[in-house]
Amino acid sequence: MSTAAATSVLGARGLRKEYGKGEGLVRAVDGVELDIGAGETVAVMGPSGCGKSTLLHLLGGLDRPSGGAVSLNGRRIDDLGEKALARMRRTTVGFVFQAFHLMEELTAVENVELPALLAGRSPRTARRRAQELLEQVGLADRARFLPSALSGGQRQRVAIARALSNQPLVVLADEPTGNLDSAATLDVLRLFERLHASGQTLVIVTHDARVAATSDRMISMRDGAFVDETRLSGGTSGQLGALVGLEE
Amino acid sequence: MQQEVVLAMLAKEPSHGYQLRARLRGALGPLGDAMNAGQVYVTLTRLERAGLVAVERSADGAERSDRKVYALTPNGQQRVAEWIAEVRWPRPDLPEFHLKLIAAAAAGLADPLTIVNTQRRELLRRLRAAQRAAMAEPEGSEAVLLLEGIVLRLQADLRWLEACEQSWTHRRSGS
Numbered sequence: 001m002s003t004a005a006a007t008s009v010l011g012a013r014g015l016r017k018e019y020g021k022g023e024g025l026v027r028a029v030d031g032v033e034l035d036i037g038a039g040e041t042v043a044v045m046g047p048s049g050c051g052k053s054t055l056l057h058l059l060g061g062l063d064r065p066s067g068g069a070v071s072l073n074g075r076r077i078d079d080l081g082e083k084a085l086a087r088m089r090r091t092t093v094g095f096v097f098q099a100f101h102l103m104e105e106l107t108a109v110e111n112v113e114l115p116a117l118l119a120g121r122s123p124r125t126a127r128r129r130a131q132e133l134l135e136q137v138g139l140a141d142r143a144r145f146l147p148s149a150l151s152g153g154q155r156q157r158v159a160i161a162r163a164l165s166n167q168p169l170v171v172l173a174d175e176p177t178g179n180l181d182s183a184a185t186l187d188v189l190r191l192f193e194r195l196h197a198s199g200q201t202l203v204i205v206t207h208d209a210r211v212a213a214t215s216d217r218m219i220s221m222r223d224g225a226f227v228d229e230t231r232l233s234g235g236t237s238g239q240l241g242a243l244v245g246l247e248e
Numbered sequence: 249m250q251q252e253v254v255l256a257m258l259a260k261e262p263s264h265g266y267q268l269r270a271r272l273r274g275a276l277g278p279l280g281d282a283m284n285a286g287q288v289y290v291t292l293t294r295l296e297r298a299g300l301v302a303v304e305r306s307a308d309g310a311e312r313s314d315r316k317v318y319a320l321t322p323n324g325q326q327r328v329a330e331w332i333a334e335v336r337w338p339r340p341d342l343p344e345f346h347l348k349l350i351a352a353a354a355a356g357l358a359d360p361l362t363i364v365n366t367q368r369r370e371l372l373r374r375l376r377a378a379q380r381a382a383m384a385e386p387e388g389s390e391a392v393l394l395l396e397g398i399v400l401r402l403q404a405d406l407r408w409l410e411a412c413e414q415s416w417t418h419r420r421s422g423s
Binding site: 047182186189190193208209210212213214218220222228230232 | 365368373375396399403410
């Protein structure tokens with residue numbers, strides 16, 4: 001705990017989010033403690049309705065907690081004013097959503113450069129960075145395509161490139177493979193693996209065990225609280241033979 | 249190594265043992281790493297004894313098995329045809345785990361939820377291994393499809409564990 005906290009990029013203390021009142025009170029997030037280290041990939045896994053999306057919104061400053069604290073790079077963000085919070089979201093956090101949320105009337109490269117433009121970069125710098133990012137996600141040749149001309153997997157890769165536009169401290173992904181078929185899921189996971197290798201801090205909430213299994217650490221969430229944590233290291237093909245009966 | 253698999257790999261054309269092994273490795277990818285050279289030759293020797301395979305020719309009459317070219321006999325061909333037509337599906341051992349939870353809870357031997365969580369961790373490790381192996385395969389690899397099958401089966405098992413967890417949580421809070 002102490003070592004994680006020392007290099008913690010994203011942290012939560014006693015984090016709570018409640019909706020409704022009295023009988024109808026729903027504790028969507030109920031006392032979450034979390035420390036995410038630099039360069040770590042953490043998956044929060046649980047069934048729909050367990051509060052994992054709400055948690056992600058609180059961590060990224062898209063929503064405000066009912067209680068507790070969220071800190072990003074040692075700075076509390078839960079008590080920031082609206083303006084400061086919006087600036088923080090633009091410059092230090094990258095979001096990836098299940099439904100991609102691309103601007104349909106903008107091309108791939110225009111979508112990717114948008115956060116950089118909003119953050120005040122010059123059009124030329126923003127465009128250059130966007131093109132680099134599209135190259136990184138393997139879509140340099142689709143830069144001028146509208147989202148409607150791209151497959152689901154390609155759209156999500158554009159969305160990931162967009163999330164990286166301002167070199168965020170942390171990328172937060174909400175069910176990033178929820179709308180993708182098996183092959184496109186594999187492409188997105190490969191991309192996350194490369195981001196991980198480059199030192200990007202990544203938090204993924206998902207109900208897909210396949211996505212969770214590629215993380216360093218998997219946290220199980222039920223009814224707004226963490227119930228189990230598994231550190232997944234290594235993962236070589238050594239034990240694969242046993243899985244299919246090729247070994248005695 | 250299942251005899252029929254080696255037999256069927258020979259159906260394309262008479263082959264050396266090392267050619268069979270290369271075909272198997274190509275199709276299995278990292279799963280084939282566990283397979284040693286001896287396994288294929290041991291299987292070929294058994295098949296020869298059973299009259300399903302015959303040695304077509306030996307270079308220089310050498311007796312070394314890696315010089316021999318193996319071919320299917322008519323009986324071997326028939327066995328391959330039967331095997332291809334067979335419908336089989338490996339049986340996952342769900343009853344054993346299910347009964348373990350029931351026995352543990354009934355006798356107070358362990359908390360079923362702890363057993364479920366331990367099992368989940370193990371399956372996640374395997375899923376991770378399979379997933380990473382799939383991600384590491386080169387483009388166009390035949391083995392990706394096999395690894396995907398393993399991933400999908402593990403996902404199904406993990407979903408069942410989730411159902412086990414829900415049900416046992418429910419029973420515990422109900423009692």
